[in-house]
Amino acid sequence: MLEPSQNNELPVIPGKRYFTIGEVSELCAVKPHVLRYWEQEFPQLSPVKRRGNRRYYQRDDVVLIRQIRHLLYEDGFTIGGARQKLSEPENAEHLQHQHQSLIREMIEELETVLQLLKVSG
Numbered sequence: 252m253l254e255p256s257q258n259n260e261l262p263v264i265p266g267k268r269y270f271t272i273g274e275v276s277e278l279c280a281v282k283p284h285v286l287r288y289w290e291q292e293f294p295q296l297s298p299v300k301r302r303g304n305r306r307y308y309q310r311d312d313v314v315l316i317r318q319i320r321h322l323l324y325e326d327g328f329t330i331g332g333a334r335q336k337l338s339e340p341e342n343a344e345h346l347q348h349q350h351q352s353l354i355r356e357m358i359e360e361l362e363t364v365l366q367l368l369k370v371s372g
Contacts, residue, residue: 261317269307279316289319292330295337314349
């Protein structure tokens with residue numbers, strides 16, 4: 252699927268909890284109207300909607316959008332083919348592994364910050 256080596260042209264995803272559609276558009280190099288269209292086509296993609304129907308994407312959504320982008324633009328899948336590929340069981344396992352890796356990275360970063368706070372405090 253989407254490995255970091257295949258994704259060098261995209262910026263690093265900041266350690267935020269929520270992202271606006273404009274931020275996701277920049278992070279994934281996809282226009283906002285395309286993101287809204289993909290929400291209709293990919294059931295896995297469902298950002299939180301708040302006041303005024305504003306969309307707020309989480310980190311998992313950004314990773315998923317990058318995978319969709321890769322499947323469509325790099326691998327040449329159709330929308331239907333990409334939807335099917337994302338729903339395959341091995342993809343679910345890959346996503347779970349990717350999520351676990353992200354969680355481990357975040358824990359390590361938080362532990363580093365905690366150590367820095369202990370040293371400076």
